[in-house]
Amino acid sequence: MKLEIIVLGMVQGVGYRPFVRTQAEKIGLEGLVRNRGGFVHIFASGDEPDLLAFLETLKTMSPPGAHIHDIRVRVREDNLALPKGFSIAPSSESSLFLPILPADIAICEQCAAELASAEDRRYEYPFISCASCGPRYSIFRDIPYDRENIAMSVFEMCPSCRMEYTEEGRRCHAQTISCHDCGPRLSLITIGDRLADRGAYDEAVRYLADGRILSVKGIGGYQLVCRADRPETVEALRRLKRRDRKPFAVMFSAIEEIREICEVSDKESELLESPMRPIVILRPRRHAFSKSVVADSRFLGAFLPSTGLHQMLTSDVGPLVVTSHNLSDDPILYRDEDIPAPSEDSYAAVLTHNRAIDVPLDDSVVRVTCGRVQILRRSRGYVPTPVYLHKELPVAVFAAGGDLKSSFCFASGEFCYPSTSFGDLESLASQTNYAREYERMSRLLGVKPAILAKDLHPDYFAGELLARLTGSSGEPIREPEVEGGVDLPEESAADDSMTDEVMSDDILPTTVAAENTDAAATAEEPSVETPAIPVIGVQHHHAHIASVMAEHNLSSCIGVAFDGTGYGTDGNVWGGEFFHADGVLFTREAYLSNVRIVAGDDILRRPDTIAYCYLAATGEDMRHEDSDLLRAALRNKTLTFKTSSMGRLFDAISAVLEICERSTFEGEAAILLENAAAEAVACEVAPFSLHFAKARDKDEGMPDAAAIVRDIRYAYLAGIDRRALALAFHAAIAETIALECDKIRGKYDESRVALSGGVFANVLLTELTVAALEKQNFTVYMNEAVPCNDGGLALGQAYIASHLAKGV
Numbered sequence: 001m002k003l004e005i006i007v008l009g010m011v012q013g014v015g016y017r018p019f020v021r022t023q024a025e026k027i028g029l030e031g032l033v034r035n036r037g038g039f040v041h042i043f044a045s046g047d048e049p050d051l052l053a054f055l056e057t058l059k060t061m062s063p064p065g066a067h068i069h070d071i072r073v074r075v076r077e078d079n080l081a082l083p084k085g086f087s088i089a090p091s092s093e094s095s096l097f098l099p100i101l102p103a104d105i106a107i108c109e110q111c112a113a114e115l116a117s118a119e120d121r122r123y124e125y126p127f128i129s130c131a132s133c134g135p136r137y138s139i140f141r142d143i144p145y146d147r148e149n150i151a152m153s154v155f156e157m158c159p160s161c162r163m164e165y166t167e168e169g170r171r172c173h174a175q176t177i178s179c180h181d182c183g184p185r186l187s188l189i190t191i192g193d194r195l196a197d198r199g200a201y202d203e204a205v206r207y208l209a210d211g212r213i214l215s216v217k218g219i220g221g222y223q224l225v226c227r228a229d230r231p232e233t234v235e236a237l238r239r240l241k242r243r244d245r246k247p248f249a250v251m252f253s254a255i256e257e258i259r260e261i262c263e264v265s266d267k268e269s270e271l272l273e274s275p276m277r278p279i280v281i282l283r284p285r286r287h288a289f290s291k292s293v294v295a296d297s298r299f300l301g302a303f304l305p306s307t308g309l310h311q312m313l314t315s316d317v318g319p320l321v322v323t324s325h326n327l328s329d330d331p332i333l334y335r336d337e338d339i340p341a342p343s344e345d346s347y348a349a350v351l352t353h354n355r356a357i358d359v360p361l362d363d364s365v366v367r368v369t370c371g372r373v374q375i376l377r378r379s380r381g382y383v384p385t386p387v388y389l390h391k392e393l394p395v396a397v398f399a400a401g402g403d404l405k406s407s408f409c410f411a412s413g414e415f416c417y418p419s420t421s422f423g424d425l426e427s428l429a430s431q432t433n434y435a436r437e438y439e440r441m442s443r444l445l446g447v448k449p450a451i452l453a454k455d456l457h458p459d460y461f462a463g464e465l466l467a468r469l470t471g472s473s474g475e476p477i478r479e480p481e482v483e484g485g486v487d488l489p490e491e492s493a494a495d496d497s498m499t500d501e502v503m504s505d506d507i508l509p510t511t512v513a514a515e516n517t518d519a520a521a522t523a524e525e526p527s528v529e530t531p532a533i534p535v536i537g538v539q540h541h542h543a544h545i546a547s548v549m550a551e552h553n554l555s556s557c558i559g560v561a562f563d564g565t566g567y568g569t570d571g572n573v574w575g576g577e578f579f580h581a582d583g584v585l586f587t588r589e590a591y592l593s594n595v596r597i598v599a600g601d602d603i604l605r606r607p608d609t610i611a612y613c614y615l616a617a618t619g620e621d622m623r624h625e626d627s628d629l630l631r632a633a634l635r636n637k638t639l640t641f642k643t644s645s646m647g648r649l650f651d652a653i654s655a656v657l658e659i660c661e662r663s664t665f666e667g668e669a670a671i672l673l674e675n676a677a678a679e680a681v682a683c684e685v686a687p688f689s690l691h692f693a694k695a696r697d698k699d700e701g702m703p704d705a706a707a708i709v710r711d712i713r714y715a716y717l718a719g720i721d722r723r724a725l726a727l728a729f730h731a732a733i734a735e736t737i738a739l740e741c742d743k744i745r746g747k748y749d750e751s752r753v754a755l756s757g758g759v760f761a762n763v764l765l766t767e768l769t770v771a772a773l774e775k776q777n778f779t780v781y782m783n784e785a786v787p788c789n790d791g792g793l794a795l796g797q798a799y800i801a802s803h804l805a806k807g808v
């Protein structure tokens with residue numbers, strides 16, 4: 001009996017083919033395994049019970065780093081000729097399934113042990129890797145994932161590595177295989193000198209130990225690195241990065257060191273040691289580092305080394321501050337030629353190597369809130385792993401995302417492929433990275449979107465980029481006005497050629513593969529001129545809620561979208577929204593009352609100005625250096641806008657409590673307000689309770705945002721502890737959410753609530769809200785696969801646009 005098996009999922013670049021061969025040989029099957037396009041293709045011949053046992057193994061076992069999404073099997077009844085024994089056949093192309101491209105995998109346990117073992121031939125080899133670990137997407141150029149398609153292609157294997165590559169073992173078909181003799185080499189560029197190999201490493205360790213800053217070439221870009229226990233060095237790093245108060249993350253050599261300082265739950269330790277190896281935001285048990293490292297944060301971002309080099313550095317020097325090499329808000333530098341030479345007043349040296357980085361990737365940031373994983377930045381280790389959508393999308397889509405924490409996605413079939421985070425698209429460098437990654441992912445995935453999605457905001461850079469990159473033009477079709485869906489040009493309708501065709505005879509093993517590849521490529525050529533692809537404009541907060549619905553397969557829900565800014569369908573700036581979402585349609589059920597505030601480039605850094613405007617809306621005045629200008633602007637309604645933003649309300653409260661009047665990074669005022677509230681709990685400050693007044697002439701009796709600011713200011717001026725007020729404010733917001741959701745439940749008989757938007761990066765608010773909702777028997781859903789901030793917007797846009805295109 002002969003079986004043809006297709007394995008879909010993260011199966012390339014993780015040692016899956018050698019794993020399959022080993023299992024097949026154990027059972028005594030004949031056949032072959034190969035990478036084909038983005039999937040693994042197996043032909044196996046043997047007795048029926050043996051084949052069934054083999055299938056069972058494939059379903060239940062896989063090498064580390066592999067994720068199996070689906071296994072499709074067909075019995076081959078033709079005279080398929082298979083080679084003797086079981087072999088790994090050459091890779092070939094296929095466009096039948098979207099590939100799942102491998103993400104970078106952090107150094108595995110066995111490689112870490114070899115790195116530390118003086119007997120091993122890769123002892124202290126900084127670029128150690130195996131079939132289960134090493135860089136993947138950051139050095140990836142073309143599919144399939146083979147040596148000639150990655151940045152390792154320029155390094156010719158030495159005879160020992162060649163042997164390991166062909167023989168059974170951990171490095172069988174390990175595409176990143178290399179050693180001291182044949183792999184990438186370290187060099188250290190100091191002021192006026194250049195050292196190589198071991199000399200470079202030893203000198204780098206001396207520099208770090210002496211308390212100096214180094215620029216180090218990591219997996220996804222250059223990083224600025226220094227000892228975490230030297231406040232004066234960390235202060236110098238802050239000046240170098242022009243980063244005032246945003247906390248730094250610290251890299252430790254082992255999880256035990258982290259446990260000594262922080263509370264680490266099972267879920268958190270799993271994340272710390274995961275192949276993604278992200279920065280995990282933890283609660284410290286004691287303050288091990290100075291304020292220069294953690295600033296005012298009550299948390300510590302901790303992570304473990306992802307490469308041999310980082311493992312060696314942290315073991316030899318101790319805990320290190322590791323941050324992307326860039327100026328605050330700019331994207332990470334990743335090309336050798338962009339790194340300025342070291343100098344006395346910047347960093348002491350550059351520790352680099354001669355392997356290229358193809359995709360800039362920052363370290364990812366995650367935390368555990370209410371027992372769930374919250375991804376705050378989805379980059380190295382996660383990208384380009386797709387998000388599984390439970391249900392197939394009607395048509396393939398490209399969604400442009402937002403402008404802040406920008407990230408786009410391609411989505412097709414059951415998968416959404418979010419890009420890395422490009423930061424603020426106002427920066428030209430971010431736009432360049434966005435455009436380059438669009439070209440790359442579009443080529444590697446081979447998705448041909450039938451529909452495009454973007455934010456409703458007419459001035460978003462992401463919208464401009466979408467038009468430029470896809471060649472689409474004209475006004476988007478506005479999402480809320482679409483009732484029966486969008487008519488698609490017939491040629492661009494989704495290609496459903498999934499299961500049946502893939503099993504057809506055009507896929508034959510080994511020798512004929514090349515010819516078939518050609519045939520497949522020819523058939524792929526578009527025969528007619530491609531018509532312009534329709535663009536759908538999706539409302540910002542609806543996209544936030546839809547991202548949760550897509551992740552959790554919700555057909556309907558109550559949506560609570562709280563963030564800083566998003567363009568509303570009425571032209572106002574939204575941000576404190578309660579929706580009822582049904583399929584891809586939504587109704588705005590309630591929102592925080594609108595307040596008029598002044599516009600301006602620095603408004604997000606000026607909580608004091610925001611507070612001024614909220615108070616002015618109640619007829620109150622407060623001290624402000626520009627009070628005359630502000631008063632005139634508000635009176636004449638010049639350069640002002642109305643907003644229901646929850647983010648701005650947090651800013652205003654933070655300012656009237658004199659917690660943060662000017663911020664140095666986005667969200668700082670809210671973070672400090674959350675800290676003050678958390679302190680009220682920790683220090684058992686006398687509690688205070690707040691009752692929000694209703695907005696008189698506003699929708700559905702929602703609280704009056706301006707009156708909240710006024711009342712809290714009065715209480716503060718009357719002598720109530722600001723920490724108690726901060727906590728009371730958080731609690732009252734959580735109660736308001738539960739109250740509003742209850743009203744909406746009464747109307748729609750809906751008890752599922754989706755929480756999304758950047759405000760829910762606030763742990764205390766999220767905990768209080770989830771508790772308040774669960775107490776009232778709501779089931780709460782949150783983003784777990786994409787960020788709840790604007791980094792997750794594209795998934796929601798894609799989900800809505802694809803379903804609207806089909807006409808739900």
Ligand SMILES: [Zn+2]
Nearest residue numbers: 108111130133
């Ligand atoms: Zn390994």
Ligand SMILES: [Zn+2]
Nearest residue numbers: 158161179182
């Ligand atoms: Zn070698």
